[in-house]
Amino acid sequence: MSRSPILVTGPAALCAIALLCGCGPQxxxxxxxxxxxxxxxxxxxxxxxxxxxxxxxxxxxxxxxxTAGRAPPAPPKLTPAYAAQYAKFxxxxxxxxxxxxxxxxxxxxxxxxxxxxxEPYPIEFLFTPGRVTxxxxxxxxxxxxxxxxxxxxxxxxxxxxxxxVGHWEGDTLVVETSAILPETSxxxxxxxxxxxxxVTERMRLLQPDLLEIAxxxxxxxxxxxPYTTTAYYRRHRDWKIMEYVCQQNxxxxxxxxxxxxxxxxxxPGE
Amino acid sequence: xxxxxxxxPVLVCAACLALGQAxxxxxxxxxxxxxxxxSISGTVERYEWTQPHTFLWVAVRRAPGKSQxxxxxxxxxxxLGRRGWSRHSLSPGDKVAIVYYPLRDGRPGxxxxxxxxxxxxxxxxxxxxxx
Numbered sequence: 001m002s003r004s005p006i007l008v009t010g011p012a013a014l015c016a017i018a019l020l021c022g023c024g025p026q027x028x029x030x031x032x033x034x035x036x037x038x039x040x041x042x043x044x045x046x047x048x049x050x051x052x053x054x055x056x057x058x059x060x061x062x063x064x065x066x067t068a069g070r071a072p073p074a075p076p077k078l079t080p081a082y083a084a085q086y087a088k089f090x091x092x093x094x095x096x097x098x099x100x101x102x103x104x105x106x107x108x109x110x111x112x113x114x115x116x117x118x119e120p121y122p123i124e125f126l127f128t129p130g131r132v133t134x135x136x137x138x139x140x141x142x143x144x145x146x147x148x149x150x151x152x153x154x155x156x157x158x159x160x161x162x163x164x165v166g167h168w169e170g171d172t173l174v175v176e177t178s179a180i181l182p183e184t185s186x187x188x189x190x191x192x193x194x195x196x197x198x199v200t201e202r203m204r205l206l207q208p209d210l211l212e213i214a215x216x217x218x219x220x221x222x223x224x225x226p227y228t229t230t231a232y233y234r235r236h237r238d239w240k241i242m243e244y245v246c247q248q249n250x251x252x253x254x255x256x257x258x259x260x261x262x263x264x265x266x267x268p269g270e
Numbered sequence: 271x272x273x274x275x276x277x278x279p280v281l282v283c284a285a286c287l288a289l290g291q292a293x294x295x296x297x298x299x300x301x302x303x304x305x306x307x308x309s310i311s312g313t314v315e316r317y318e319w320t321q322p323h324t325f326l327w328v329a330v331r332r333a334p335g336k337s338q339x340x341x342x343x344x345x346x347x348x349x350l351g352r353r354g355w356s357r358h359s360l361s362p363g364d365k366v367a368i369v370y371y372p373l374r375d376g377r378p379g380x381x382x383x384x385x386x387x388x389x390x391x392x393x394x395x396x397x398x399x400x401x
Contacts, residue, residue: 102297102298102300105297106297106298108322120348120349121346121348121349137348138322138348239352242347242348242351243321244321244322244346244348245321246321246322248320248321248322249318249320249321249322249323249325250322250323251323251325251341251343252297252298252301252322252323252343259300260297260298260299260300260301261301262301262302262343262373262377262379264341264377264378264379266327
C-alpha cells in the first residue's frame with residue numbers, strides 16, 4: 001500500500017499539529033517551569049490621551065482672521081504661465097460677481113490637497129494609534145495622515161489627497177503631503193501643478209473652539225517662493241458629518257467644452 | 271417655522287464674506303445671473319433633498335390650464351440642513367412664491383434665494399448680507 005507523504009493520520013498527525021502550533025512537549029514544559037508571562041505592552045491607545053481635544057465637527061470659517069492686527073494674505077508670487085492664468089481668474093471674478101473657479105469638481109471629480117480642506121462643509125478628525133484621519137464632508141473625502149514615525153513611501157502613486165505623514169510639535173500637528181495628482185488645483189484660481197508639489201500644513205487650536213491651519217505650498221513650477229495661507233475652522237460639538245455623494249443629483253456638470261453648465265433634466269446623472 | 275430670524279448678524283457676516291465660495295463652492299455660478307433677484311409663484315411638484323444641491327421643481331401657471339415646469343437649484347442639505355431646513359420643508363402641492371437668481375440663458379430655471387409659504391412665513395435659502 002502506498003501512502004501519500006502529505007496524508008498523515010493517527011498519532012503521527014497529532015504530533016505534526018502539535019509541532020506546528022508550538023504546543024508540543026517542549027512548549028508545555030517551559031510554560032510550567034518559568035515565571036508568569038511578561039505583561040503586555042502598554043496599549044498604543046494610551047498615548048492618545050496626551051493629544052489635544054479636537055473632537056466635534058469643524059466648519060470652515062471663511063474670511064475669519066481672528067488675530068487682531070494680522071495683515072491680509074499677500075497675493076501669491078507666480079511663475080509667468082500660472083500668473084497669466086491666475087490674473088484671468090481674478091479679472092473674471094471682478095467682472096462677474098459671484099463667479100467661482102470653473103473646474104472639474106463641478107462634474108464631481110474631487111478636489112485634491114490642499115483645496116479639499118477649503119470646501120464649504122465641515123471636517124472632522126479621528127485620532128488612532130499612529131494615525132490622524134481627516135474626514136471631509138464635501139465629496140466624502142478621507143485623508144490618512146501617518147504619524148507613526150515611519151518614512152513616507154519611496155515612490156507613491158499620485159492621488160487626489162496625496163501621501164501624508166505627520167508629527168506633533170507640542171499641540172501642533174504638522175502634516176507633510178506630496179504625490180498629489182498634477183491636474184488638481186493648488187490654489188483657488190489655478191489649475192494644475194508640478195509633480196513635485198509639496199504641501200505643509202500646521203494645524204493647532206488657536207482658541208478652544210477655533211482651529212487654525214497654515215498651509216504652505218511649495219512647487220517651483222507654479223510658485224516663485226513658498227506660498228502660505230491661513231484658514232480657520234469653528235467647532236460645532238453637536239453637529240454630525242452628513243453623507244455627500246456628489247453624483248446623487250448633480251445639475252452642474254461642465255459641458256463638453258469644459259464650461260460651466262446647468263442641466264434641467266430630471267435625472268441629470270443618467 | 272420662521273427661518274428669517276435664524277441668521278444672527280455675526281454668523282451672517284462670516285458667511286457673506288465668502289458668499290461666492292460658500293454659496294456653491296462645488297461649481298461656478300456663471301450660469302446664473304447671481305445677485306439679480308426675480309420672482310415667480312407656483313405649485314411645488316417635487317422637492318429633492320439631495321447632494322450636491324437641493325432641487326425644487328415647480329409648476330408655474332402661464333395661461334388658463336397651461337403651466338410650465340421650472341427647475342430651481344438651491345443650497346445643499348449640508349448647508350440648509352444645519353439651518354433648520356429639512357426634506358419636509360416643501361411638499362408637493364404647496365403654493366409658494368419664490369425669489370431666485372435666473373439662468374442667464376433664459377431657460378425656466380435658476381437658483382432659489384428665499385421662499386414664501388402660503389401661511390406667509392419666509393424661508394431664507396442663502397446666507398444673508400448683514401445691514
